Amino acid sequence: MMIEIVKANKSNLLEVLYIIRECSRQLIEKGVKYWNNSLADSFEISTDIESGYIYLIKYNYVPVGTITLRLLPKNESLQLERLAIFPAYQKKGLGQKLIEFAKETAREKGVKKILGSIPVDDADLIHLLEQNNFVKKGESIPVETNPIAVELELLQ
Numbered sequence: 001m002m003i004e005i006v007k008a009n010k011s012n013l014l015e016v017l018y019i020i021r022e023c024s025r026q027l028i029e030k031g032v033k034y035w036n037n038s039l040a041d042s043f044e045i046s047t048d049i050e051s052g053y054i055y056l057i058k059y060n061y062v063p064v065g066t067i068t069l070r071l072l073p074k075n076e077s078l079q080l081e082r083l084a085i086f087p088a089y090q091k092k093g094l095g096q097k098l099i100e101f102a103k104e105t106a107r108e109k110g111v112k113k114i115l116g117s118i119p120v121d122d123a124d125l126i127h128l129l130e131q132n133n134f135v136k137k138g139e140s141i142p143v144e145t146n147p148i149a150v151e152l153e154l155l156q
Contacts, residue, residue, distance in 0.1 A: 001059070001060060002058075002059070002060050002061060003057065003058065003059055003094070003097060004057070004058050005055050005056070005057050005058075005097065005098070005101050006055065006056055006058065007052060007054070007055055007056075008049045008054040008055060008056050008066070009049065010046070010049060010050070012049065012054075012056060012063065013042065013045065013046055013049060015056065015063045016045055016049070016054060016056065016063075016066050017042055017045060019063065019064070019065060019066050019084050019085075019086050020045075020066065020082060020084050022086055022087055023084040023085070023086070023087065026087045027122065048068055048070070051070075053068050053069055053070045054066060054067070054068050054082075055067050055068075055069065055098075055101065057085070057094050057097060057098055057101075059089055059092070059094065064085060064086045064088075064089040064094065065083075065084060065085040065086060065089065065094050065095070065098060066082060066083075066084050067080065067081075067082065067083045067084075067098045067101070067102060068080070068081040068082040069081075069102055069105055071109060071111070072115070075109065075110070075111060076111070076112075076113065077111055077112075077113035077114065077115050078102065078105065078106045078109065078111045078113070078114045078115070079114075079115050079116070080099075080102050080114055080115065080116040081116070083095060083098055083099075083116075083125065085098075095125075095128055096128070096132070099128070099129070099132045100132075102114055103132075114134070116129060116134065
């Protein structure tokens with residue numbers, strides 16, 4: 001079993017969109033309403049790929065997950081977004097590997113804080129982040145039409 005994390009490039013756009021849309025479909029079926037295809041906006045994701053913010057996790061050379069890591073202004077924190085593992089590859093520790101990768105990226109960039117905003121009804125992802133020492137900092141309403149999101153923070 002070969003697992004690697006690589007920076008996405010322009011040719012990976014459809015793979016990233018597909019992973020996010022499949023996760024979106026799965027979460028909607030579970031009742032997590034915040035996740036929808038608007039999170040997989042192709043222009044925004046394409047821009048993030050060009051900016052070097054999006055990474056893929058490959059399982060035996062096949063892209064099966066993605067994460068977006070955006071360095072926030074003044075290099076004070078790293079924003080963790082769009083953590084998604086293709087449904088058939090969940091529960092194999094790949095989400096954990098992406099979080100460890102985010103922590104290592106923050107250390108390499110000299111960043112002390114990782115921030116994330118997670119749908120309040122995505123209990124599995126909240127649990128995964130809390131297991132990795134992320135602390136719930138409150139709740140917010142990211143967009144008027146969406147339910148409340150949990151704001152999480154990790155201090156390193």
